[in-house]
Amino acid sequence: MPWPPFDSPCLVPAPAEAGPLGPCMHCQVRHLAICSVLSPAEVHALDAVAGAQVLTPGAVLAHQGEPRRYVYTVTRGALRLVRLSADGRRQVAGFALPGDFVGLSGAAVHQHDIEALGETELCRFSMEAMRHLGTQFPHLQGKLLERACTELDSARDQMMALARMNPTERIADFLLKLAAQQARGGDPAASVALPMPRGDIADHLGLTVETVSRCLTALRTRGLIALPETYRVDILDFAGLEALNAA
Missing domain, CATH: 2.60.120.10 (Jelly Rolls)
Known part of the structure; x- marks a missing residue:
């Protein structure tokens, strides 16, 4: 047709x-x-x-x-x-x-x-x-x-995240949600595409670009993620990221 x-x-x-x-x-x-x-x-x-x-x-x-x-x-x-x-x-x-x-x-x-x-x-x-x-x-x-x-539930979750999480926790939560979103009901994707620039992530999470970059580097240093490309993140330790948000 x-x-x-x-x-x-x-x-x-x-x-x-x-x-x-x-x-x-x-x-x-x-x-x-x-x-x-x-x-x-x-x-x-x-x-x-x-x-x-x-x-x-x-x-x-x-x-x-x-x-x-x-x-x-x-x-x-x-x-x-x-x-x-x-x-x-x-x-x-x-x-x-x-x-x-x-x-x-x-x-x-x-x-x-x-x-x-x-x-x-x-x-x-x-x-x-x-x-x-x-x-x-x-x-x-x-x-x-x-x-x-x-979508309404997601918006409410976002408001709560901004209210109670520190910057590193916000980035961890963002990556976990993006992995789940890209998986669509399956196992969360270990390799997460970031189609958005760092500035968009900052404006989404209420952070500065410098803070976003610093938090990603901190998560990499802790062995929780890898940053093979500018627009891709490999999640190495899902439990570690989740533990940050559970603290």
Whole structure:
């Protein structure tokens, strides 16, 4: 089934090799996304209203305060969610990785700027189409509600982490959560990709860039992690990192 036409110049057509089953059935992150728990009929219904979108590095998908017209699943790359306070301070609220659902909210407008960290591919659905599918398939609506509740719990955990953890504990907690996020229900990934620069980690955790670098070095010195590349961390001792947060 072909993609519906869209007017954005950064949209791309469905891959030719998708065949009669449709792009959704061939999606490489389908097992990570909300689609993994849907029936074939529900997947085909999503397929019929899906569009593909590619963002170049640094491109803005949506601005804070803009009306919400679409929701998205990240299929490749990563996004950051940024909010500017009234006094102009920048807060990175979170990151969206492959399999993450973006734009799900009860608000009529986007609560964050949504920016591409690198070249990023998305599967996009209009709000109107998702409302229709939610009525047609209550199971899909239930999974969307479950995803929204998970994101709310994650935001609360983040607030608690910032309130009670010291900088090293915040970094350890961030790495553990990122490993779990990239594993998607499996064993946490020992090699964790960091698609975001150190400055984004700092703005996410309420730290300075220098503190982030110093804490990563301290964790490496203690033998808990290795830093083989700028944008990758190898977790050598999961229990050691978890013990920091349990102290």
